[in-house]
Amino acid sequence: NAGVTQTPKFQVLKTGQSMTLQCAQDMNHEYMSWYRQDPGMGLRLIHYSVGAGITDQGEVPNGYNVSRSTTEDFPLRLLSAAPSQTSVYFCASSYSRQNHYEQYFGPGTRLTVT
Amino acid sequence: SQQGEEDPQALSIQEGENATMNCSYKTSINNLQWYRQNSGRGLVHLILIRSNEREKHSGRLRVTLDTSKKSSSLLITASRAADTASYFCATAGGSNYKLTFGKGTLLTVNP
Numbered sequence: 207n208a209g210v211t212q213t214p215k216f217q218v219l220k221t222g223q224s225m226t227l228q229c230a231q232d233m234n235h236e237y238m239s240w241y242r243q244d245p246g247m248g249l250r251l252i253h254y255s256v257g258a259g260i261t262d263q264g265e266v267p268n269g270y271n272v273s274r275s276t277t278e279d280f281p282l283r284l285l286s287a288a289p290s291q292t293s294v295y296f297c298a299s300s301y302s303r304q305n306h307y308e309q310y311f312g313p314g315t316r317l318t319v320t
Numbered sequence: 321s322q323q324g325e326e327d328p329q330a331l332s333i334q335e336g337e338n339a340t341m342n343c344s345y346k347t348s349i350n351n352l353q354w355y356r357q358n359s360g361r362g363l364v365h366l367i368l369i370r371s372n373e374r375e376k377h378s379g380r381l382r383v384t385l386d387t388s389k390k391s392s393s394l395l396i397t398a399s400r401a402a403d404t405a406s407y408f409c410a411t412a413g414g415s416n417y418k419l420t421f422g423k424g425t426l427l428t429v430n431p
Contacts (some may be wrong), residue, residue: 210362237417239417239418241421246423247423248324248408248421248422248423248424249363249408249421250421251418251419251420254417254418256417264418296362296363298363300417302416302417305416306350306351306368306370306412306416307412307416307417307419308353308365308368309353309355309363309365309419310365311355311362311363311364312362313361313362314360314361314362
């Protein structure tokens with residue numbers, strides 16, 4: 207299994223541009239999520255999904271959209287990039303093990319907005 | 321807002337020594353998890369302890385949980401240079417699939 211994959215690894219955008227960060231998992235996990243990590247900070251939850259067709263907002267959803275049309279894929283869209291969105295973005299997936307979830311993380315996408 | 325707060329923020333030890341990191345949290349939890357992040361990489365799950373458990377072991381890792389004090393500790397015994405990484409605690413509250421992460425402890429193990 208490849209686990210959780212993310213593309214691209216690095217991206218530079220200009221302010222106002224839009225783009226989609228891709229995330230895919232091949233473990234048939236029902237739950238997927240997107241986090242951002244800023245220097246000296248932990249991870250903050252942006253959006254999450256508990257299954258295909260179901261998404262919800264996390265702690266910092268503004269400026270981001272998600273969709274979940276399949277179990278495998280969970281893309282994150284930046285609608286109009288801003289310098290404040292410069293960050294490292296991580297996608298994660300998990301499944302229920304006796305109603306407790308441990309998360310499997312992708313390698314991350316490092317995004318710079320100029 | 322961060323639920324967990326790790327202490328210390330940074331820790332530097334010699335190879336072979338034990339490393340202890342602490343995590344405090346504010347609200348009731350269903351489980352607490354510890355993750356490791358090597359520089360420039362994604363997080364890797366280390367261990368999960370449920371709210372009704374007090375201690376758990378996995379290899380050189382020992383985790384304790386004190387729900388009355390809302391705190392947890394991660395002990396790494398006989399540390400190695402390869403243990404150099406950031407360590408994060410994460411708590412699961414009302415929805416077990418939503419985790420709230422702390423800011424992490426940067427552990428440096430000197431050879």
